[in-house]
Amino acid sequence: xxxxxxxxxxxxxxxxxxxxxxxxxxxxxxxxxxxxxxxxxxxxxxxxxxxxxxxxxxxxxxxxxxxxxxxxxxxxxxxxxxxxxxxxxxxxxxxxxxxxxxxxxxxxxxxxxxxxxxxxxxxxxxxxxxxxxxxxxxxxxxxxxxxxxxxxxxxxxxxxxxxxxxxxxxxxxxxxxxxxxxxxxxxxxxxxxxxxxxxxxxxxxxxxxxxxxxxxxxxxxxxxxxxxxxxxxxxxxxxxxxxxxxxxxxxxxxxxxxxxxxxxxxxxxxxxxxxxxx
Amino acid sequence: xxxxxxxxxxxxxxxxxxxxxxxxxxxxxxxxxxxxxxxxxxxxxxxxxxxxxxxxxxxxxxxxxxxxxxxxxxxxxxxxxxxxxxxxxxxxxxxxxxxxxxxxxxxxxxxxxxxxxxxxxxxxxxxxxxxxxxxxxxxxxxxxxxxxxxxxxxxxxxxxxxxxxxxxxxxxxxxxxxxxxxxxxxxxxxxxxxxxxxxxxxxxxxxxxxxxxxxxxxxxxxxxxxxxxxxxxxxxxxxxxxxxxxxxxxxxxxxxxxxxxxxxxxxxxxxxxxxxxx
DNA sequence: CCCAAAATAGAACACCTATTCCATTTTTCT
DNA sequence: AGAAAAATGGAATAGGTGTTCTATTTTGGG
Numbered sequence: 001x002x003x004x005x006x007x008x009x010x011x012x013x014x015x016x017x018x019x020x021x022x023x024x025x026x027x028x029x030x031x032x033x034x035x036x037x038x039x040x041x042x043x044x045x046x047x048x049x050x051x052x053x054x055x056x057x058x059x060x061x062x063x064x065x066x067x068x069x070x071x072x073x074x075x076x077x078x079x080x081x082x083x084x085x086x087x088x089x090x091x092x093x094x095x096x097x098x099x100x101x102x103x104x105x106x107x108x109x110x111x112x113x114x115x116x117x118x119x120x121x122x123x124x125x126x127x128x129x130x131x132x133x134x135x136x137x138x139x140x141x142x143x144x145x146x147x148x149x150x151x152x153x154x155x156x157x158x159x160x161x162x163x164x165x166x167x168x169x170x171x172x173x174x175x176x177x178x179x180x181x182x183x184x185x186x187x188x189x190x191x192x193x194x195x196x197x198x199x200x201x202x203x204x205x206x207x208x209x210x211x212x213x214x215x216x217x218x219x220x221x222x223x224x225x226x227x228x229x230x231x232x233x234x235x236x237x238x239x240x241x242x243x244x245x246x247x248x249x250x251x252x253x254x255x256x257x258x259x260x261x262x263x264x265x266x267x268x269x270x271x272x273x274x275x276x277x278x
Numbered sequence: 279x280x281x282x283x284x285x286x287x288x289x290x291x292x293x294x295x296x297x298x299x300x301x302x303x304x305x306x307x308x309x310x311x312x313x314x315x316x317x318x319x320x321x322x323x324x325x326x327x328x329x330x331x332x333x334x335x336x337x338x339x340x341x342x343x344x345x346x347x348x349x350x351x352x353x354x355x356x357x358x359x360x361x362x363x364x365x366x367x368x369x370x371x372x373x374x375x376x377x378x379x380x381x382x383x384x385x386x387x388x389x390x391x392x393x394x395x396x397x398x399x400x401x402x403x404x405x406x407x408x409x410x411x412x413x414x415x416x417x418x419x420x421x422x423x424x425x426x427x428x429x430x431x432x433x434x435x436x437x438x439x440x441x442x443x444x445x446x447x448x449x450x451x452x453x454x455x456x457x458x459x460x461x462x463x464x465x466x467x468x469x470x471x472x473x474x475x476x477x478x479x480x481x482x483x484x485x486x487x488x489x490x491x492x493x494x495x496x497x498x499x500x501x502x503x504x505x506x507x508x509x510x511x512x513x514x515x516x517x518x519x520x521x522x523x524x525x526x527x528x529x530x531x532x533x534x535x536x537x538x539x540x541x542x543x544x545x546x547x548x549x550x551x552x553x554x555x556x
Numbered sequence: 557c558c559c560a561a562a563a564t565a566g567a568a569c570a571c572c573t574a575t576t577c578c579a580t581t582t583t584t585c586t
Numbered sequence: 587a588g589a590a591a592a593a594t595g596g597a598a599t600a601g602g603t604g605t606t607c608t609a610t611t612t613t614g615g616g
Contacts, residue, residue, distance in 0.1 A: 026563055026613090041364050048604055058565055063605060074604065086319050088366035109418045109547035110411045116539045116546075117402050124395050124535075133388045140387045156444060159437035163534070166434060181459070253546055256441070257402075257535040261394045268394075268531055269387035304583090304593055326574055336595055341575060352574065563612070572603065583592070 007070045011040070011084035014077075017069055025068065028057050032065040036081075044081040048074050115250035120257035122248040127258040131243070136265070139225045139241040143266060144273040146197030146223070149175040150189055152213050153201035160201050160227075160256065160263050167264070171271040180209065189213055194221040199266070200235045201227045201259070203247075214238055227259060285348045289318070289362035292355075295347055303346065306335050310343040314359075322359040326352050393528035398535035400526040405536040409521070414543070417503045417519040421544060422551040424475030424501070427453040428467055430491050431479035438479050438505075438534065438541050445542070449549040456491065467491055472499040477544070478513045479505045479537070481525075492516055503544075505537060 008014040015037065022033045035055035036043050043051055052059040059074075066077040143149055149168065153161030158179075165177035178188045192198060198217045202210045211234045218224055218238040226235045226242035236242040243262060247254040286292040293315065300311045313333035314321050321329055330337040344355040421427055427446060431439030436457075443455035456466045470476060476495045480488045489512045496502055496516040504513045504520035514520040521540060525532040 028564065045360050045364075047602080049602085059604075060565075060606080061563095064563085082323050085363040085366065086323075088363065107411060107415050108550060109414045109543065112547050112550070113409065113414060113539070113543040114406065116542045117406050120402050120535055120539050121399055124398050128392065128395050131391065133385060136387045136391060137385050158444065159441040162440055163437040166436065167531075251546070253445075253542060255542075256538060257398055260534060260538065261398050262391070264394045264531060264533075265387060265391040268529070269390050272386055272390070306594065325572080327572080337574070338576080338596075339594075342593085558616090560615095561613085563610105565608105565610080567607090567609100569606080570603100571605100573601080574599105575601100576599080577597090579595095579597100581592105581594070583590105585590085586588090 009080060009083075011080055014069070014080050021069070028061050029065050029068055031055060032057055032061060036065075040081055040084060043078060044085050112250070116253070116255065119248040119250040119253075119255040123246070123255045123258035124261055126246055126248070127262065130246075131262075135241055135243065136269075139243070139266065140269045140273055142223055142225055142240055143197055143199065143270045147174065147195045148192070148197075149173065149270075150178060150192050150196060150198045150217070150222075151175060151201075152178045152189070152198055152210055152217075154178075154180055154185075154207045154210050156203060156254075156256075157201040157207075157210070157227075157259075160259055161199075163260065164199070164263050164267050167267040168270075171267065173267075173271055173274065178213065185209055185213060186216065189217060192217055192220065192222045194223070196222055198222050198224045199227075200224055200239070201263075202233065202235050203229045203254070204233075206234055211235060227262060287358060287361075289358055292347070292358050299347065306339050307343050307346055309333060310335055310339060314343075318359050318362060321356060322363050390528070394531070394533065397526040397528040397531075397533040401524070401533045401536035402539055404524055404526070405540065408524075409540075413519055413521060414547075417521070417544065418547045418551055420501055420503055420518055421475055421477065421548045424473065425452065426470070426474045427451065427548075428456060428470050428474060428476045428495070428500075429453055429479075430456045430467070430476055430488055430495075432456075432458060432463075432485045432488050434481060434532075434534075435479040435485075435488070435505075435537075438537055439477075441538065442477070442541050442545050445545040446548075449545065451545075451549055451552065458487065463487060463491055464494065467495060470495055470498065470500045472501070474500055476500050476502045477505075478502055478517070479541075480511065480513050481507045481532070482511075484512055489513060505540060 008017050018033050018037060022030055025033060032055055035051075039054070042054060046054070048059045048062050052062055055062075062074045066072075066074045069077060071077045151161040151165050161177060165175055168175040176188060176191075178185055180188075189198075198214065200210060200214045206228075214224060214226070214235045215238065224235075224239040226233070226239035227245055228236050228242060229245060229247070230236070231242075231244065233242075245259050245262060247256065247258055249255065286295050296311050296315060300308055303311060310333055313329075317332070320332060324332070326337045326340050330340055333340075340352045344350075344352045347355060349355045429439040429443050429446075439455060440457075443453055446453040454466060454469075456463050458466075467476075476492065478488060478492045484506075492502060492504070492513045493516065502513075502517040504511070504517035505523055506514050506520060507523060507525070508514070509520075509522065511520075523537050523540060525534065525536055527533065
C-alpha cells in the first residue's frame with residue numbers, strides 16, 4: 001500500500017516530510033536523510049553510486065529511503081532536488097544579462113535603474129555576510145538604555161538620520177534629530193549627557209561638522225554608536241560600537257540600502273528591547 | 279591537436295567562447311550553441327539523448343559540439359552548466375533558514391536585521407519586475423525639461439526627498455526641497471510655474487499636507503511626477519506620470535529600498551539627460 | 557536469551573548512457 | 587562542374603545507471 005497523491009514535489013515539502021518522518025527512521029535511512037538535507041546540491045547532481053559513497057551507505061539504501069518518503073524510486077526523489085536548483089534566483093550578472101536581452105528597455109534611464117537595483121542588492125548581501133551579530137546586540141543595548149538618542153548625520157547621511165528620527169517618534173522613543181538648522185548643531189547637541197547616546201552616521205568624505213559634533217559629545221562622556229565605512233573613519237575611533245557598512249556603487253553613486261536596512265533594524269530592535277522591560 | 283589550458287570552466291567563460299566561436303560554426307553545431315544558451319537548465323540536467331531531441335540534433339552532434347568548444351566530451355561541457363546552477367544565489371526563504379541554523383546569531387536584533395534585509399531585496403526585485411520602462415523614460419523627460427524641480431515628500435517620504443535634493447544639488451540641478459519648516463510649505467511651493475515640475479512622493483496613509491500641495495500645484499498647471507503605492511492614491515490621479523512602488527515589509531515596517539533606488543535613478547538619469555543637451 | 561520482524565549489504569540484472577565510427581550528404585574551392 | 591574537405595546522421599559499443607532480489611545482520615519484545 002502506497003500513498004498516491006501525498007508525495008511532495010517541491011523541496012520545502014520534501015524537507016518537511018523528511019523532518020516529520022525522519023526521527024522515526026532506522027539508522028541508515030536517517031543517515032541518508034541528514035546527508036540529503038545538508039548536501040542538497042550533491043543529491044541534485046550526483047549519481048546514486050556517488051551519493052551513496054558520500055553518505056556512507058549502499059546505493060540500494062538510497063532507493064529504500066526514497067520509497068520510505070513515498071516516491072517510486074531514487075530518481076523521482078532526485079527530481080525534487082533538481083527543481084530546487086532550477087528555481088533558484090538569478091545572480092547579478094545574469095539579471096543584467098537578461099535586461100540587455102530585452103532591447104526595448106535598454107534606454108539609459110532603465111540601465112541606470114537596474115544598475116542601482118543591483119548595487120542595492122549587492123550592498124545588502126555584503127552587509128548581511130559581514131555584520132557581526134555581537135556588535136548589533138551591544139549597539140541595541142547601548143541605544144535602548146539611553147534616555148534620549150541624539151541622531152547625528154548630515155549631508156549624504158541626513159536621509160538616514162531623518163528616517164530614524166521619524167521611526168523613533170512613531171515608536172515613542174525619545175530622540176533629537178540634529179538637523180543643523182540655523183547653524184545651531186552644537187547647541188542642539190549641548191543637552192546630551194552620559195545617560196544619553198549619540199548615533200552618528202558618516203561616510204567618506206566625512207562631513208567636518210559631523211566629526212566635530214562627535215568629538216564634542218565624546219569629550220562630554222556621551223556614549224557613541226557609529227555607522228561608517230571604515231575603521232579609519234574619525235567617527236569610528238570615538239565610538240563604543242561602530243558598524244562598517246560598505247555600499248556598492250553604480251557609476252560612482254553609492255547605494256544607501258544597506259545603511260538604511262541597518263538603521264531600520266536599530267530603531268525597531270531598540271523599541272523591541274525597551275518594550276520588554278515592562 | 280587540442281587546446282590544453284584554454285578551456286572555460288565557468289559559465290560566463292563558456293558563454294563568451296560560444297559567442298566567439300559560434301558565428302563560424304556549421305549549421306547543426308550552431309543550432310546546439312543557440313539551444314544551449316537559451317536552455318541552460320535543460321543542458322545541466324538532461325541526458326545527451328534528451329537534449330539532442332529537444333535541440334533537434336543527434337546525440338553525437340552534442341559530443342562534436344563539446345569538442346569544438348575545446349572539451350573532451352559532452353559530459354565535461356555539461357559539468358560547466360551544472361556548476362552554474364550550484365553557484366546561483368540562495369532565495370529568500372533559504373537565507374532565513376540558513377540564519378536560523380546559526381544559533382549564535384539568532385538574537386532578536388539579528389533576526390530583525392535579516393528580516394529587513396530580505397524585505398529590501400524583495401522590494402527591489404518586485405520593482406525591477408514591474409517598473410514599466412516607458413514610464414521611467416517619460417518621467418525623466420519631464421523632470422529634465424523642468425527649470426526647477428520641486429521635491430514634495432513629507433513624514434515617511436521625507437528621507438527620500440531629502441536625498442534627492444542633496445543629489446540634485448551635487449549634480450547642479452536646480453531644485454527646491456519642500457521641508458515645511460515653519461509651516462511654510464505652501465509658500466515654498468508658490469513660485470512653481472508650468473515651466474517647473476513637482477516630484478511628489480507619498481505612501482499610505484497619504485500625508486494630508488502632501489496631497490494639498492500636489493493639488494495646489496496641479497491647479498496652477500505645474501507638471502507632476504508621483505511616486506506612490508497605488509493607482510488610487512490621491513497623488514497619482516493628478517500626475518502626468520506616476521510610479522507604483524510596492525515595498526515589502528517586515529513586521530509591519532515597510533522597506534524603503536525600492537523607492538530609494540527609483541529616486542537615485544531619477545536624479546542620475548535626469549542629470550545624464552541634461553548633460554547631453556550641450 | 558531467544559526468536560520473529562525489520563533493516564541492511566552487496567551481488568545480479570536489465571536498461572540507458574555517452575561516445576565512437578563510418579557511410580552518406582553537404583559544402584567549399586578550383 | 588567536379589573533386590576534395592567538412593559536416594552530418596545513425597548504428598554499434600562498452601561502460602555505467604538505477605533498481606531488484608536475497609542472504610545476512612541487527613533490532614526489539616516476551
